[in-house]
Amino acid sequence: MSSAPRQPFHQFQGTKGYIASAPLIDAVNCAIALERPLLIKGEPGTGKTLLARHVAEGLGMPMESWHIKSTSKAADGLYVYDTIQRLNDARFGDGDVKDVRRYIKHGPLGRVFAAQERHVLLIDEVDKADVEFPNDLLRELDEMRFTVLETGDEIVAAKRPVVIITSNNEKELPDAFLRRCVFYFIEFPDVPLMKQIVDVHHPNLDATLLDQVLIKFYWLRNQSELRKKPSTSELIDWIAALLRSGITEKQVEAHLPFIGTLLKTEQDTDALARYSEGGGALPRKWSDLGPQFRQ
Ligand SMILES: Nc1ncnc2c1ncn2[C@@H]1O[C@H](COP(=O)(O)OP(=O)(O)OP(=O)(O)O)[C@@H](O)[C@H]1O
């Protein structure tokens, strides 16, 4: 850890475009203060990826993203040696092929280490890669330096980036990796928090329409037969569709229009259709959802 002069703890205070709960803001500030990566988990659509963009905005830092795929290798985040380009240059006589440095291309991690300005680095969906991936990053994330083997150059981060790592829980992450992170699980938003999130995307939404929409949304999420529960991002899309179509609060009271924005598998749409055909009623009031939803 660096012995740089102490920064104030509460560096991140949220942004207008992202609704962060107080414990999430604390977790971000804790990770910044400890210079540890912040590992964010939570079900899909709970704002894990978006958080990084807003931490960058809130701190006034540029951001670099590394979207992890099943084929991603930790070393590629540092740099790749472009042998194909070098071969082509040798074949067609373009440029100085002896200068190996020309063919070293930094990856997202390499770029933020080499940058003069402090960055936010998002390592998105770390659990997509194979199990070795997080372990392979340990040393570089700890020491914030690496050596380019082909040239012997050492790249040392001038400013330690603020690292945000997201995971959807597809694979367990190794203990040694977890030990180095500050962890935060984004709980699915409760109704008051969800109202604030909706307001960011659809300001000045009619309050009775919003209530009807949320009653239906939380009811759907409570149906145990559903394979895939709709998430925040789907709710935002649903409201956008409702607004575009000019539908009234009364119509949402009796139906679930544009269900394809909320339910994404035929098993789920079939389950809902069976429920309606069997005479199942849609909820109209918060109290129809049970005591935990009393507003
Ligand atoms: N706290 C929030 N404040 C504002 N908007 C939010 C918030 N949480 C979710 N959203 C909305 O939900 C959308 C999805 O967020 P995001 O892509 O960050 O989710 P995610 O958790 O990364 O999902 P996935 O696991 O599928 O990648 C955002 O584009 C935004 O519209």
Ligand SMILES: [Mg+2]
């Ligand atoms: Mg995401």
